[in-house]
Amino acid sequence: MIGKQIRMERIMDRNTGKSVIIPMDHGMTLGQIDGLLNMSETIGAVSDGGANAIILHKGLVKAGHRRHGRDIGLIIHLSTGTSMNPDPNDKVITCTVEEAISLGADAVSIHINLGAQQESKMIEDAGIVVRDCNRWGIPLLAMVYPRGKGINPTDPRHVGHAVRVAEELGADMVKTNYTGDVENFKKIVEASSIPVFIAGGEKAGDLETLKIISEATHIANCAGVCMGRNAFQREDTAIFVDKVCKVVHGKAKPEDL
Secondary structure, eight states: OHHHHHHHTTTSOTTTSOEEEEEOOHHHHHOSOTTOSSHHHHHHHHHHHTOSEEEEOGGGGGGTSSOSSSOOEEEEEOEEOOTTSSSTTOOEEOSOHHHHHHTTOSEEEEEEEETSTTHHHHHHHHHHHHHHHHHHTOOEEEEEEEOSTTOOTTOHHHHHHHHHHHHHHTOSEEEEOOOSOHHHHHHHHHTOSSOEEEEOOSOOOHHHHHHHHHHHHHTSOOOEEEOSHHHHTSSSHHHHHHHHHHHHHHOOOGGGO
């Protein structure tokens, strides 16, 4: 497991044991959205802000996840789907672990929507990815969400189930929804044997977002935040990411930033 441990240090702060991860895989799902029109510029801003890692699909690694100046960890997303699909919760695997390694990945990620019609296929694919990750010593971030018909995506029972699915599959980290209640989310984090990250969700106000990150990270003791649009669609991405990093790693008070 030494390979995984070394690579985990490229995406997790070894001093705080936490991480700020910025996914930028939204173009596959949503198309040419604000914040992702100039990938090199956005990646540079995220890096300058101090983020620990970014998430990209394989085709955009060439956009320059590493540039002059500060380095940043690379997680390659293996799951794919678009909003034009009659079932937008359906995700398929379009990149292998070996291919991600050849592109320089420090880790890989997959997406599972519990309760979706294709849930069983997504879980089956995840099993194969876990096997390959263990073979090659690559950490796996599982993005597991309760998203089926009639399912409350922030219900603590469903969120806890999502975290447990990632554990049972053998993932090394899990990203899921924040329940909105720090006490019941703390119980979910405490019951997990792997680091739990909260998703950023839709864009919200700066202070509101930072307060949520602070309580989830330092009261519920989750491993940090994995946020996309809430970061790269800010007026000044570098400044906002810097604030997030100060909250996650430095325990800064949101109202003081």
